[in-house]
Amino acid sequence: MGQVTLRGVSKHYGTVEAVRDFDLKVMDREFLVLLGPSGCGKSTVLRIIAGLEDPDEGTVEIGDRVVNDVEPKDRNIAMVFQNYALYPHMTVHRNIDFPLKCRGMPKPERDGLVAEAAESLGLTPLLDRRPAQLSGGQRQRVALARAIVRRPEVFLMDEPLSNLDAKLRVQTRTELIELQRRLATTVVYVTHDQIEGMTMANRLAVMNEGALEQVAPPSEVYAHPASLFVAQFIGNPPMNTVIGKPARVDGELGIETSGGQIPLTPGQCQAVEASSAESVAVGMRPERITIASSGPLPATVAVVESLGSEHHVICRLADDQEVVVRLGTDVPVPKEGARVHLGFEAGHLHLFDAATGDRIGL
Amino acid sequence: MLIFAVFVFYPFARNIYLSMYSTPPFPNLPSQFVGLSQYGQVLVSHNFLNSLWVTALFVVYTVPAGLVLGLLLALLAHQKLRGIRAFRTVFASPVATSVAVASVIFFTLLNPQVGLFTYWLGQQDQLSVLDNPTWALVAVSVVTIWQNVGLAFILMSAGLQAVPDELLEACEIDGAKRWARLRHVILPLLSPTIFFAVVVGTILSLQSFGQIDLLTQGGPLQRTNLLVYNIYDQVFNQNNAGRAAVMAIALFWITLVLALIQIRLLERRVTYAN
The missing domain is CATH 3.40.50.300 (P-loop containing nucleotide triphosphate hydrolases)
Known part of the structure; x- marks a missing residue:
């Protein structure tokens, strides 16, 4: 064998x-x-x-x-x-x-x-x-x-x-x-x-x-x-990570970044509380992010790269952290320099303890 | 170019010129043009034929032995062992030793009264091997082999380092045993180096002079009278530049032809990677 x-x-x-x-x-x-x-x-x-x-x-x-x-x-x-x-x-x-x-x-x-x-x-x-x-x-x-x-x-x-x-x-x-x-x-x-x-x-x-x-x-x-x-390491373009701290706004636990508050699912809230992590890295796959006129994270479009089959929209948050968004060709693409809001489903977020790199929750 | 002209072309031409003039028995008499007839005389003379034979033996004694020893040492030194660098330096050191120093060392070792080798061989107070017509050439060859091992070692070591580690690892996984690895992989890949070492070694051997001059002066009974020493002897001891010039030209042709034959023969069997 x-x-x-x-x-x-x-x-x-x-x-x-x-x-x-x-x-x-x-x-x-x-x-x-x-x-x-x-x-x-x-x-x-x-x-x-x-x-x-x-x-x-x-x-x-x-x-x-x-x-x-x-x-x-x-x-x-x-x-x-x-x-x-x-x-x-x-x-x-x-x-x-x-x-x-x-x-x-x-x-x-x-x-x-x-x-x-x-x-x-x-x-x-x-x-x-x-x-x-x-x-x-x-x-x-x-x-x-x-x-x-x-x-x-x-x-x-x-x-x-x-x-x-x-x-x-x-x-x-x-x-x-x-x-x-x-x-x-x-x-x-x-x-x-x-x-x-x-x-x-x-x-x-x-x-x-x-x-x-x-x-x-x-x-x-x-x-x-x-x-x-x-x-x-896995994924191309690689997963975006935004660093923030767990914080309560109106009683709801979320991750507070200098670019905005990221909401969590109840399961994620429990996991974050249980982990007692002081600083949390929030991971977002580029294809799971949407660009809209309203949403939790305001950003500015820095560069749009066209690959034919898809577009990579590189955005900057208020605190200069970079976030790459992957859009299909069937979605309208924002202009460079436009002010937009980034949206995502909390269920698609990946949370890690920023100090140890360990995953928080499932 | 000027350096070539002064040190190569002029002596070469002058040598051909000399070879056509008989040298007079007394220094003040004019030399006489004899053309190629001097070649006929010299090339069949007992003195020249003896030199030729002795030189051939000397090459056969020294080149293969030096090469094999150099290769063995290089294989030994290629192991990954602690302190192996020190051995590498030791193995390569004969290269840095001048012929004169090497000769003096061996002269002492072979001395009939105090020589260590003589003692080991149980030959104390007998005739020195260097004066023994049967063994003198062998003794001189041993000195030369010792000297040539350094160069052979360096060449072979360089060749071995050029064999990629990956190939040897592939061998290990393929299941080649030590001997199979040496015979089927390492030696074929070393063949260009071995080939180069044979050609260079032969030429070096043909040109040996210092050890003869210091150890035997061509004796006993001309048994170590190598061509180059003979040429020197003709000019400086016998005052016969004409004869010497003929021999020099003969040596040139012998070297050239041998090198060409080796290149022809060996190149066919040599593997050049990629």
């Missing part, structure tokens, strides 16, 4: 804490994406699973055995590297064959498997070429072929699409998902690109500064970010 379990894993480089007290369970046949900004430790986690790095503490399990002391080659994993790591002096055929050859498999059997892997990735006509004679996308497929030829339990992929151009990346994304479904294996995929994360993952594991922020399906991460970091 191809599940991967990390328990209490940590890793230091000198004084730098790359991974802290990390617990993660990747299910069998799951496509799990480790997502985070560069330097957050996601590659280190992947390399610890691969066995290229030893954790300082904690255990790594693949299937149902602890593999801390197992060599990378015996972990039944395959890895696709960012720069593909193809052997430049070998033909495509020998590149794909190499892991089988290292395991001492007899040649006729190897040839069959290589042909099969090459066929499934459309590499058959390229078998006699060398990596230098291939395009980026073709090299990427050779790297995949070398990984699948061994039928590993778990695939580890370290930003495999980052060296491809934008168009090829979208295409390869789809191919990767199809490949994973067809092979029915577990994939742990590292990326800093939230679109890759959102589109490919069964579950997203969002990391920041060596620790897990949230592990959940992409839609859940988007709809209910567990922390301020996740809220601001």
Whole structure:
């Protein structure tokens, strides 16, 4: 069974804490994406699973055995590297064959498997070429072929699409998902690109500064970010956050900002009171905000960006905080410099403790 | 360009000129134009053929051994170990040692009375190996290998560092054992470096002079009379610039032809990444 379990894993480089007290369970046949900004430790986690790095503490399990002391080659994993790591002096055929050859498999059997892997990735006509004679996308497929030829339990992929151009990346994304479904294996995929994360993952594991922020399906991460970091990291344009203090106006609890009072639902009021947060970050997705002539937050339209399919209206509140509003093309777009009011449903707001970044309420 | 003219082109032309004149037995007599006939005489002379043979042996003794040792040390020094930098410096240090210093060190080590090597070999108070017709060339070769290891080490280390870590990690995951990794991945990727080291090493060996001059002066029985030393000997001890000029031209052609053959032969088998 191809599940991967990390328990209490940590890793230091000198004084730098790359991974802290990390617990993660990747299910069998799951496509799990480790997502985070560069330097957050996601590659280190992947390399610890691969066995290229030893954790300082904690255990790594693949299937149902602890593999801390197992060599990378015996972990039944395959890895696709960012720069593909193809052997430049070998033909495509020998590149794909190499892991089988290292395991001492007899040649006729190897040839069959290589042909099969090459066929499934459309590499058959390229078998006699060398990596230098291939395009980026073709090299990427050779790297995949070398990984699948061994039928590993778990695939580890370290930003495999980052060296491809934008168009090829979208295409390869789809191919990767199809490949994973067809092979029915577990994939742990590292990326800093939230679109890759959102589109490919069964579950997203969002990391920041060596620790897990949230592990959940992409839609859940988007709809209910567990922390301020996740809220601001996922989504494009990113979620707007306005900082304010809980305050009562006419007996109603709301968040008072210098730009205006933001009303809350009864549930949110309870949560804010229970959290005893002194300062609250209110998160608003750009597509959940409306522009009207009246509403709780007065603002001035600074810039309107047209993307064809949508408009991004960048507004300034009275205290100069910026709020981006996403409007469809079917809605009238305000002029730059216009004075408007921003409206939203309280139920669509996300509340975070501004000091700790923790989510307040559901 | 001027520097080239003064130090390369002029001596080259002058050398060709000299090679066509027989040098008179006494300094004040005029030299005589003999044309190419001097070549015929010199190139079949026992003295020249012996030099040629000794030089060939010397190249065969020194180049492969220096290379293999340099590669082994470079592989050792490439490990991620504490204090490895100190070893790197030590391994590379022969490069910074002049031929003269190296020769003196080995001369002392091989001294029949006080030499450490002689003591280890149990050869005290016997004839020094440097005076032994059978072993003198080997002894000189050992000094040269020791000197060349530094350069080979530096070249190989640079080559190893150019092998991407990702490739070695891929090897680890693909399950290549130490030897397979060396043979199938590291050596092919190092081949351009090895190729370069072979060509440079051969040329350096062909031009060895200092260690001969200091250790054996071409003896015993001319067994270490390498071409360059022979040329020097002809000019400064035998006062025969004409013969020396012919040998110099012969050495030039030998070096050129060898280098070309190596480039032809090896280039076909060398992998250039990307």
